Amino acid sequence: MLAGSGTVGPDRRPVRTGQLTVFGPGDVITVAAGRHSDGPRADGHNQGLDILVLGGEPIGEPVAAYGPFVMNTRDELVQAFQDYQAGRLGSIPAEPHPGHDVL
Numbered sequence: 120m121l122a123g124s125g126t127v128g129p130d131r132r133p134v135r136t137g138q139l140t141v142f143g144p145g146d147v148i149t150v151a152a153g154r155h156s157d158g159p160r161a162d163g164h165n166q167g168l169d170i171l172v173l174g175g176e177p178i179g180e181p182v183a184a185y186g187p188f189v190m191n192t193r194d195e196l197v198q199a200f201q202d203y204q205a206g207r208l209g210s211i212p213a214e215p216h217p218g219h220d221v222l
Contacts, residue, residue, distance in 0.1 A: 122167065125151050127148075127151075128142070139182075
């Protein structure tokens with residue numbers, strides 16, 4: 120969940136910013152934005168909700184997350200922060216490379 124709060128799944132489990140939801144096999148993902156504490160907005164809509172949906176096969180490894188980094192262990196998180204602070208994660212060029220059009 121990138122921003123906002125709401126519910127996920129057929130049982131409408133609550134979820135909020137920063138949380139990860141794992142769905143099992145199936146054909147449908149159900150996500151609903153939460154309501155403001157005082158009910159819907161004047162226009163009848165719910166509050167905003169920003170989500171990122173990714174799919175893939177489970178890898179069966181532990182997940183450790185802090186800030187923008189997601190690794191497997193706390194030690195790997197510490198290393199990622201050290202690499203970032205030392206500038207070892209690379210950079211995004213200001214100009215696109217030939218064959219890499221920017222839309």
